[in-house]
Amino acid sequence: MAITAQDVNKLRQMTGAGMMDCKKALTEADGDFDKAVDVLRKQGQKVAAKRADNATSEGTVLVQISENGKNGKLIALACETEPVSNVEDFKNLAQAILDTAVATDAADKETLLATTAEDGRPLSEHIVDLVGKLGEKLDVVAYENISAEEVVSYIHSNGKLGVLVGFEGVNGTDVTDLGKDVAMQIAAMKPVALDKDGVDAATIEREIEVGKDQARAEGKPEAMLEKIAMGKLNKFYRDNTLLNQDFVKDSSLTIRQLLEKTAKGLTVKDFKRVAIGA
Secondary structure, eight states: OOOOHHHHHHHHHHHOOOHHHHHHHHHHTTTOHHHHHHHHHHHHHHHHHHTTTSOOOEEEEEEEEOTTSSEEEEEEEEESSHHHHTSHHHHHHHHHHHHHHHHHTOSSHHHHHHOBOTTSOBHHHHHHHHHHHHOSOOEEEEEEEEESSEEEEEEOTTSSEEEEEEEEOOTTOOOHHHHHHHHHHHHHHOOSBSSGGGSOHHHHHHHHHHHHHHHHHTTOOGGGHHHHHHHHHHHHHHHHBGGGSEETTEEEEEHHHHHHHHSTTOEEEEEEEEETTO
16 A cells, blocks of 8 residues: 555654654555554664664763652663764653653662553663664663662763762751762762672672782782781772772861761761763
């Protein structure tokens, strides 16, 4: 059957796909709109499978803090190239994913992507649809959800790095400026854990072995290697755990001391740092 320009435009309005893709889909489906929509979805699946191993080093990070300030959610939607990250459909999808996370309070990324949209299909399928339209791999590389007495967020100027920080022991103290300082510290200094107790065993073991190897290479006696390695491990804790790091704006204070100076008992309960392409 003849495919009219009106038919093509109607399918385009329904799906957001390009004119040529819509025309090809309608032709393949003999003018049946439902079948044409399925053709376009399968096209997205084919593109997704073909580009599954491609790197996603561009994209956007979005955050939202609840009205009472006690919960923060962060999503990171990645793509392959910067131009795609600036496409309106890409931005709208990222916002829709965040809005869904806020509305459902999804426990994790898998639950979030399985959540159904208004059309009854999961978010994961909507992502695949846009993959077919944009021709690039798209991936929700992170979804973080923090609850605390007060949660503060920070998005870096490039839009590809975001931080959530949850504070406890606030007790009425205004931590807006402090929260931004701590969040920017996390963005810049990349702590691996809140305190030394949060560092995983594999990292500790690796740092000890590296310390021993360095001391051995320096000609230190074998009997001293363990002690030297433990000293290096303590330095690792100071450099790489948030509460023990020197405050970048005032190196005379650690973050723990900065918090205590601001309000007695104030501390960080948890933090999340997400960066696309890093």
